[in-house]
Amino acid sequence: MVFEAASVGTPEGDQAKSKKALKKEAKEAAKAAKKEEKKSQNASQLQEAENDYSAGKYGALPMIQSGDKISREFTHVKDLTKVLADQTVWIRGRLHTSRAKGKQCFAVIRQQQYSVQCLIAVSDTTSKAMVKFASNITKESIVDVEATVRIVNQSIESCSQKTVELHVIQLFTVSAAKSQLPLLIEDASRPVKDEGFVEIHTPKIISAASEGGANVFTVSYFKTSAYLAQSPQLYKQMAIAADFDKVFTVGAVFRAEDSNTHRHLTEFVGLDLEMAFKYHYHEVVDVIANSFTQIFKGLRDKFAAEIAAVSQQYPVEPFTFLDPPLRLDFATGVKMLREAGVEIGDEDDLSTPDEKLLGRLVKKTYDTDFYILDKYPLAVRPFYTMPDPKDNKKSNSYDMFMRGEEVLSGAQRIHDPEFLAERAKLHGVDLEKIKAYIDAFRFGCPPHAGGGIGMERVVMLYLGLDNIRKTSMFPRDPKRLTP
């Protein structure tokens, strides 16, 4: 047993314990120690064999099971700088690398994205056995280190903490890694929330398919069947009809599409916005576009180190954007494509290759990886899309693109129940099935527009990754359901 409970302080109140309790505790401790011995057998044997003068200063900690309360102060690796020179600190981190070299062992301890070099060298307080123990710890194990902070003469380029190293006094494994793990870099980016937006939560289990019957997952729901929502749109709109003014929701969106591509997931994180406006849906387009600009600036300014780390592994041209963003009319996009030799009708939707090509043309002409394509043909948008009052072949709808791939689709929605029913009928939608939706607008509803953003796509395209699975901790596709 190498862990000295006494050295880290006795919790208040222990003095008051009954003999019986103390006896019981002693028994438990003996049991725990025995269990522990098994784990750190190698270390223990060495310590015993050599009558080790470092005994008790290293080894495997018993599994932390919240026995006694210990109020030890830990320093975060990121805070290990010259300011702490010659002070003694405790850190808890991962063994990033270690390398034995004669009577010493150099180790790098990592805590999240920060790392520090540690030296364990044979001395009158550090035994050979302790150095050997250090050398044998498996990489990625979680370790507790007590050490003195020392300023180094030469910058340590391999660590984030370049100006100091740690001279180890005590070293324990908290949770040992069984084998080597490939390093994963997980980047989480959160969108900027605009003033005045209220976050809402919308149901995922719904009674009717929200965007038509295709591509929807079916759920057994007690004695009936239900569906997984393909979009929170109808609920966002009801919130607007209930005077929430500006709402957003972040949550799971489901698509039962058997698309095994680099950019499709069956479950993804949607950031959906909906906003009442006064006179023109461009009021909303401007807010959404500005949100993107804020996201891009935030990523660039606050996550430069993380972005650099990713682009070291996946090199890519940095993401460019204009402020304010570029907004093109759909007709202008079609013109650009035609000039590039693409055959496309005025009321056709863009194919994925068309979108990619247009992205390249836009980038060449305007030097931006982000732009808005506005005024899509009415024929290619859902029934609830508001027609353009000046041209009934067009609609008040828009897509937004990053590196030539769609990341947001949105529109002004029809807020007049009679007109909505008329448009639904024209699209062959069964009015009975969308009655609750249409009824939501019968008590007055402000004009409104919005859109839905696929967050994994935004991350993928911002970083220029080749596959959306690289942006999700636990991606779901037609063939992947675990972990």
Added chain:
Amino acid sequence: MVFEAASVGTPEGDQAKSKKALKKEAKEAAKAAKKEEKKSQNASQLQEAENDYSAGKYGALPMIQSGDKISREFTHVKDLTKVLADQTVWIRGRLHTSRAKGKQCFAVIRQQQYSVQCLIAVSDTTSKAMVKFASNITKESIVDVEATVRIVNQSIESCSQKTVELHVIQLFTVSAAKSQLPLLIEDASRPVKDEGFVEIHTPKIISAASEGGANVFTVSYFKTSAYLAQSPQLYKQMAIAADFDKVFTVGAVFRAEDSNTHRHLTEFVGLDLEMAFKYHYHEVVDVIANSFTQIFKGLRDKFAAEIAAVSQQYPVEPFTFLDPPLRLDFATGVKMLREAGVEIGDEDDLSTPDEKLLGRLVKKTYDTDFYILDKYPLAVRPFYTMPDPKDNKKSNSYDMFMRGEEVLSGAQRIHDPEFLAERAKLHGVDLEKIKAYIDAFRFGCPPHAGGGIGMERVVMLYLGLDNIRKTSMFPRDPKRLTP
């Protein structure tokens, strides 16, 4: 046609329009006007019949379809104070009430939770027909009002804006309510995010039931079957194993329980936290408990008006809490229940009536509606719960209660893969099915604990509501799937 486009400014560039375009626009405008006339027929007829000198200053606006851009400044009702005395403003809001009284009409316009009194009185600029139009607008219709702000001598107690009223110059309906809607009060409360927590998103579609096979919804997943996650716990733990240190996630949680009670939903919003700790899981309990205290203080201080509004409709004793919160041992709770005459074994779980009773006893003794019950019997907790090292019949687990009902359940989780497998086997869990889960801890994992909070329950119990359905915009229960 009563909407004067010219009066709100001509957008730039119109001058440059071709004759053809102008002709087309005129045609469209005529069409729109015709459509509009139908809607505001009564008003139009009156205006025509009387050769109305207020014509053009009132009526129904055409459906806002984002025709021309209009850059009119709107004032929010909440900003209507003495500061704006004698100024002319535009507001858009709901017609809350209206009351005709001889040659004048008093109306209250509401914008979200703010309201202002408006006066439409016959004068040399306001015709009798205009006052009549105002009197006939259906309640809850959305209206645009141009008016002069006037200071009043006597405080208007029925409105949030007590010191001013609006003398109406123009009045238009933007979206008319078809009939009366009962007023809904929707309160959204957001939890305080503690420093250092990273928000993650976890999959809802999973390949194996996360908390055992019971009460789980089945999804058709292409050619196979999947389940809806009953908890994001396993994923939170994987994030901890990947060194995220502190994570939280807010999202849908699914329970296929056929429980038709006041406190069960089949889909609810879970706020799940998980946190690595150094030595004792109480480090985590303290953080979670403090989050609750922050939530309670935030609600009390920032949402006093909203809480008062709800308690006017649903009277209840205000919610009480201690800072720091009360933490009782399970054994102490059992003792209190026994003293109150309840028969309960040391290793029994609490029944719902027991919980309610204990809540009342705690309230009586400690004057708090929130407390933590710690150290549940190991036998009544899931296999992954860390046993108490000092008493193997107890566990490092806890529930948190509000007004005697559970709102959070949590524990230190076993982070040692061998021990986890051992405990799973004891519980009869099929190791093959949880292989990915156990494997997640094979590369070293910090000791950690966490918990899951049902947000709707927190809202219900904080406000002392009698039914959880009152806290959800779109509640889901065994019998309710719409809207």
